Amino acid sequence: MGGYTRVVAVRARVSSPTAHRLSLYLRELERLAASGRATVSSRQLGVAAGAAEAQVRKDLGVIGTAGLPGVGYVVESLGDAIRAAIGVHRSWRAVLVGAGNIGRALAAYRSFREEGFEIAAVFDADPSVAGRRISGTKVQPMDALAECVRRQEIEIGIIAVPPESAQEVADRLVAAGVQGILNFAPRRVRVPDRVPAIGVDFRAALERLVLEVSQRDEGPVPARRRGRSA
Amino acid sequence: MGGYTRVVAVRARVSSPTAHRLSLYLRELERLAASGRATVSSRQLGVAAGAAEAQVRKDLGVIGTAGLPGVGYVVESLGDAIRAAIGVHRSWRAVLVGAGNIGRALAAYRSFREEGFEIAAVFDADPSVAGRRISGTKVQPMDALAECVRRQEIEIGIIAVPPESAQEVADRLVAAGVQGILNFAPRRVRVPDRVPAIGVDFRAALERLVLEVSQRDEGPVPARRRGRSA
The missing domain is CATH 1.10.10.10 (Winged helix-like DNA-binding domain superfamily/Winged helix DNA-binding domain)
Known part of the structure; x- marks a missing residue:
């Protein structure tokens, strides 16, 4: 320093x-x-x-x-x-659940690695996906999740599954012992207080945007809503 | 009703x-x-x-x-x-700038279409990418952006480029006449008041998560930070 x-x-x-x-x-x-x-x-x-x-x-x-x-x-x-x-001065061991479009993009996402996130394993409920490799990591069936989290001392679970499966995946991650969850499914998940969950909700962002665009169309914007950037 | x-x-x-x-x-x-x-x-x-x-x-x-x-x-x-x-009862014409991992995932993202977002065109600054198809849409060079936005009456620009290019892309989208911007680059973009920009910042989400996990490790959490879900 x-x-x-x-x-x-x-x-x-x-x-x-x-x-x-x-x-x-x-x-x-x-x-x-x-x-x-x-x-x-x-x-x-x-x-x-x-x-x-x-x-x-x-x-x-x-x-x-x-x-x-x-x-x-x-x-x-x-x-x-x-x-x-x-806390990004150290590395974090993560598992990714969901090997669909978003999951594959996240696995390849440069910034995850820059932030010290090491995706140690990838899981998917679809048996036809298990065994494939995404960004060099073999996709495993969900049965193997709990054992992997325990054995590899995984700290973070990343959820990239359809909304209807998000809560079940969150429950399994919590039961397996992760310390935090990053949730890319467009659905809130309920977690115990000791396991923070942060949601990245594309749909909510889209909806906020179209709402703001619709409101701009309708006339001048009140001062308190001015000058946003993102 | x-x-x-x-x-x-x-x-x-x-x-x-x-x-x-x-x-x-x-x-x-x-x-x-x-x-x-x-x-x-x-x-x-x-x-x-x-x-x-x-x-x-x-x-x-x-x-x-x-x-x-x-x-x-x-x-x-x-x-x-x-x-x-x-405003999601109608459809929105969007262009996607950036055909990398995140851009490709977004182009294939089911929820975009469910929300009425039609990705009418895809652009990328890398000449080696232009001409390829992602999710059925041909990637065009950046030169073609302004004309496309005007001719196809594009309303929304989606930024999925590296952070160092985000502001330039935002400027070009605004100049071309989009009404709103959805920014997936991990950098805020400055836009005029009349063009709302909403950021979806994966890195900020990651950082919030590791911060919360680190803080949980250190002892009991004050009441006002309790019971989060996401």
């Missing part, structure tokens, strides 16, 4: 909106690092994340970092601090 | 959290319709969306529907009302 960014050994609880902004700061820091920039202001991080400067400083304070007035934050060490705070 | 659900001809502005809950109610209504159920209570819709009964009634009031005490809502007509309120 270098220079102008003080990183202290605290690990505060981070709220969901803060977590999302930390992700956006990290994207901006990665972009700046790639272009050779050494320091960054809270203002610039705020622009990238759609947040006010004061919010940026508060968020970065929560994870124990502070910039130096007139200098800002050191790009590299702030990136390290955010990665450590989020 | 039948029986117990009154649908009045209002079209209120719907906030983003309400929009998301409407999507979740719609998922539940589709599930109930598939299993032959005729009516549903606000309580059950609330359970499916993680919302209180009063919130459900308020949300459905915003779109001009009301249940009958002791009976609830008619599954079919409430579904129609939500689809009309969101």
